[in-house]
Amino acid sequence: MIFKALASEPRRRILHHLLAEPMTVGEIADNFEMAMPSISRHLAILKQAGLVRERKRGQYMLYALVTDQLTGPLYDFLAPFCEQARAIVAARPRRRGRD
């Protein structure tokens, strides 16, 4: 589900915001034009994908980034492609002339 979760600009922006520090839903919502229920919904999707965790802080809900899915599964997906890219670079002949 992580790829679907990331396939939304608002959600990627939310993650980026949380990079700095955990935030309440309201704090997050302040950075968006979207209504708060929509933010809440996006957070639920991110949570389901394991990209954030939530914690009750009095009457606030504090959302924090969780990097495990990004540094694990997503990185694992990406690795073979990077690998191949490296192979291509390595195989590229050195040029002496222009270009």
Next chain:
Amino acid sequence: MIFKALASEPRRRILHHLLAEPMTVGEIADNFEMAMPSISRHLAILKQAGLVRERKRGQYMLYALVTDQLTGPLYDFLAPFCEQARAIVAARPRRRGRD
């Protein structure tokens, strides 16, 4: 568009197949239960996202992986999160007793 392009299991599987070597649409389609027009559509989306390139080979169309978007923009997106994960690991106190 790259994130949307990746938010589909068939499309991710197609990319994975192309990791081995360039393939025609028919060859790709052989690995799926999906009808060929659907595969063609997925390939168009991948192409628009810059994840594959196409080349006419006689009456066949040869599709090949392009890793630039993965090793560039996607990697750039991912990097700060990996960075933070590393920071968290570094800051974690050594434990002597139980948790």
Next chain:
DNA sequence: TAGCTAAATAGGAAAATATCTAAATGCAAG
């Protein structure tokens, strides 16, 4: 408890996606 605030849920409308079948296009080879 009553009133206030934060957040989540419900319900619904609009837009985007996925996938199929059928038809069109493009190339190749007799």
Next chain:
DNA sequence: CTTGCATTTAGATATTTTCCTATTTAGCTA
């Protein structure tokens, strides 16, 4: 130039996603 194969485009439908407003839940504070 006609026939055949590979691929794409069209058209249609079902599903999913997104985002809103209104309502509900939960906790704080007087």
